[in-house]
Every structure is written in C-alpha cells, then in structure tokens.
Amino acid sequence: MARSRDIAIEPRYRSPRKRRGRAKVRIQPPMTPMIDVTFQLLLFFLMTAAFRNEGNIASSIPQSGDVAGPPQIGQIVVFVIVGQEGAGDDARPVYAIRKLGRERQIEVPKGLPAGEYKQQMALGLYEELARVKSDVQDPKLQSELQVIIRPEVDPARFAEDQRPYVRWEYVVDAYNQATRVEFAKIGFQWQAFAGEGAF
Amino acid sequence: MAKSVAYADRGPTGDVSINMTPMIDVVFQLMIFFILSSQLASPEISQKIVLPKPHEEKIIPEREVKESRVVVNILAKEDDRNHGRDEKVMPGDLAHYEVSGLKISETEAAEKLKAIIEARSAAARKAGNKEFHVEVRADHRVAYEHVARALVAAGAAGVEKAYITVGRGGPADGE
Numbered sequence: 001m002a003r004s005r006d007i008a009i010e011p012r013y014r015s016p017r018k019r020r021g022r023a024k025v026r027i028q029p030p031m032t033p034m035i036d037v038t039f040q041l042l043l044f045f046l047m048t049a050a051f052r053n054e055g056n057i058a059s060s061i062p063q064s065g066d067v068a069g070p071p072q073i074g075q076i077v078v079f080v081i082v083g084q085e086g087a088g089d090d091a092r093p094v095y096a097i098r099k100l101g102r103e104r105q106i107e108v109p110k111g112l113p114a115g116e117y118k119q120q121m122a123l124g125l126y127e128e129l130a131r132v133k134s135d136v137q138d139p140k141l142q143s144e145l146q147v148i149i150r151p152e153v154d155p156a157r158f159a160e161d162q163r164p165y166v167r168w169e170y171v172v173d174a175y176n177q178a179t180r181v182e183f184a185k186i187g188f189q190w191q192a193f194a195g196e197g198a199f
Numbered sequence: 200m201a202k203s204v205a206y207a208d209r210g211p212t213g214d215v216s217i218n219m220t221p222m223i224d225v226v227f228q229l230m231i232f233f234i235l236s237s238q239l240a241s242p243e244i245s246q247k248i249v250l251p252k253p254h255e256e257k258i259i260p261e262r263e264v265k266e267s268r269v270v271v272n273i274l275a276k277e278d279d280r281n282h283g284r285d286e287k288v289m290p291g292d293l294a295h296y297e298v299s300g301l302k303i304s305e306t307e308a309a310e311k312l313k314a315i316i317e318a319r320s321a322a323a324r325k326a327g328n329k330e331f332h333v334e335v336r337a338d339h340r341v342a343y344e345h346v347a348r349a350l351v352a353a354g355a356a357g358v359e360k361a362y363i364t365v366g367r368g369g370p371a372d373g374e
Binding site for chain 1: 219222223226227229230233234236237250251253254255256257258259260273289290291333334337338339340341342343344345346347350353354358359360361362363364365366367
C-alpha cells in the first residue's frame with residue numbers, strides 16, 4: 001500500500017531496478033549483545049566496588065628517641081596519658097593530662113553507655129587540651145608546646161584474669177583530639193612499648 | 200481527539216518495541232559512576248579490620264593522599280573464629296600483620312616488617328617518588344604495643360612519616 005503510493009508521488013520516471021536499489025533499509029546494529037555486556041560490566045563494578053570510607057591522620061616517626069627529640073629548655077611538654085579500664089567489650093578509656101609534674105584526670109559520669117562514655121571522654125580531653133594551649137600566653141612558647149601521647153597500663157584497673165593493655169582505638173582518639181587543638185608538635189611515645197617485656 | 204494518521208495507518212499488525220536508548224544511556228551513566236567512584240578491592244587493604252572511629256576526626260581524605268606508601272594492616276584476634284578453638288584469646292591480642300596480602304606473625308614481625316618497608320621505600324625512591332609513608336591500618340581493638348612495633352619497624356627502615364587510618368562518619372562499630 002504505502003509503497004505504491006510512494007511510487008505514485010514520484011515526480012519523474014525511475015526504472016524498477018533503480019527503485020529496488022534505492023529501497024530504504026533502516027540499518028540498526030543489534031543492541032541486545034551490547035546491553036548484555038554493559039549489564040555484565042555494571043554488575044561487576046557494583047560487586048567489586050569497595051568504598052573506602054576512611055581517612056588518614058598524619059603523624060611522624062622520629063628517627064631517634066620519642067617524638068621530636070629531647071625537649072628544649074623552656075619548652076613545655078604536655079603528656080596525654082591514655083589508659084584503659086577493663087578489657088574486651090567492657091573496656092573504657094581513661095585519659096589524663098600531665099604537665100609540669102601535675103596530673104589532671106578527665107572525669108566523665110560513670111553510668112554512661114560505652115559509646116557515649118568514649119565520646120564524652122574525647123570531648124573532655126579536647127577541652128582540657130584547648131585550655132592547656134590557651135593558658136600559655138606567649139605565642140613563641142605556645143608554638144613550641146609539645147604533646148606526647150603516652151599510653152600507660154595500670155594493672156589495678158583490670159580484673160585478675162584479664163591481661164592489662166591499652167586499645168589502639170583510645171590512643172588514636174587521644175591523638176585525634178590533640179590534632180584538633182592544633183598543637184605544633186604531637187607524637188606518640190612508642191619506644192617503651194616496642195621493647196621486650198613492655199607489658 | 201482523533202488518532203494521528205501515522206498511528207491509524209500502522210494497523211493491528213504493527214510491531215511494538217521498547218525504546219532502548221534511554222535505558223542504555225542510564226546504564227552507561229551508572230557504569231561510569233561506579234568505575235570512577237570505586238577503587239577495586241585491593242590486596243593492600245584487609246577487609247577484616249574494624250577501624251577506630253575517633254570523635255570529630257580531623258583527617259586527610261583518602262583521595263588526597265597522592266604519594267606512594269606501604270599499608271601495614273594490623274588484625275585483631277578478638278572474635279576471629281579460626282583462632283578461638285583451643286587457645287584462649289585475650290582482648291587486645293594480635294592475629295597477624297598483613298602487608299600486600301602477606302601474613303606476618305607477631306614473632307617475626309620486627310625483622311620482616313622492617314625488610315618489607317625498606318624494600319618498598321627503596322622501590323618508591325627508584326620510581327622517582329620523593330615522599331613515602333607508612334599507612335598504619337590497625338583494628339580498633341588491638342593493643343597499642345602491636346601498633347608500636349610496626350611504627351618502630353618503619354622508623355628502623357628510615358621512614359619518617361606515618362598515616363593512621365581511621366573510619367569516617369557514623370557511630371563507632373561494636374557499640
């Protein structure tokens with residue numbers, strides 16, 4: 001039907017052979033295999049996608065001794081004492097700040113659930129460190145403040161069948177709080193821990 | 200309204216096909232998104248680690264770390280089913296270290312870690328990378344001494360920079 005009408009509209013004569021040659025053929029490449037492959041690829045990337053929802057906190061490894069060498073005269077060293085109470089799922093962090101021979105414990109209400117306790121502890125440590133920093137008026141001295149994260153194990157805080165230790169988590173949290181306060185020099189005390197019989 | 204002429208002309212035998220083009224467009228978009236946004240699961244990164252999540256973490260996002268590095272995974276023994284059979288697992292115990300899929304036990308860690316880190320940092324220097332760091336990817340439950348051991352090994356290998364890997368966002372795991 002349609003074809004005969006097309007011919008009728010044709011303004012001038014064309015031979016049947018030419019007309020056959022001109023026949024409009026709509027060429028469409030087969031889409032199905034491509035879609036198949038694409039779906040396979042999509043599935044592959046979906047399955048292997050490993051979203052690393054992580055970040056890094058930068059720190060330095062001193063080549064000799066702890067942190068950034070021995071403290072200079074006039075330099076104030078602030079120790080952040082990281083301890084732990086109990087082991088396993090009942091573990092709780094214990095933070096204290098030791099500065100110029102005086103130690104100040106971070107206090108948090110005992111009744112809090114573990115997660116909130118840890119968070120309040122971190123917050124308390126942050127506030128205390130911020131206070132330590134602002135207490136030093138002289139900008140030169142302030143820039144030379146050195147913070148040392150010092151994990152300390154107190155066997156008295158553990159039950160008899162538990163081995164005393166400090167969780168990495170609490171050490172990282174303390175380090176992170178010191179980073180937040182933006183001290184110029186922050187380091188871990190790690191030499192003592194890596195040696196034989198550290199615990 | 201009257202049907203269009205073209206529609207009427209097609210008649211009852213007109214064959215119906217779904218327009219594939221928009222679907223393919225969308226699929227391609229999705230594919231490109233996943234290719235760009237995902238890093239393939241790499242042997243460098245152990246999936247068995249539950250990272251520490253500090254409160255209000257102040258971190259360098261993963262994608263901004265450009266320099267070459269070696270990732271030291273430190274796995275905790277706690278609730279690891281393979282270990283708990285006959286030996287008593289104490290909280291804080293180390294399962295093993297893992298560097299590029301290679302498992303290193305606690306006893307051989309000091310020398311092996313140092314050797315691997317040395318080799319990797321030498322390779323990075325050879326390839327023209329000025330900066331090199333050790334990424335410490337430790338489970339949050341592991342005792343500090345095990346992490347300290349890795350840091351000491353890195354220090355002995357002459358590396359001056361360490362990055363501590365932490366988890367981001369959401370509530371802390373296991374709580």
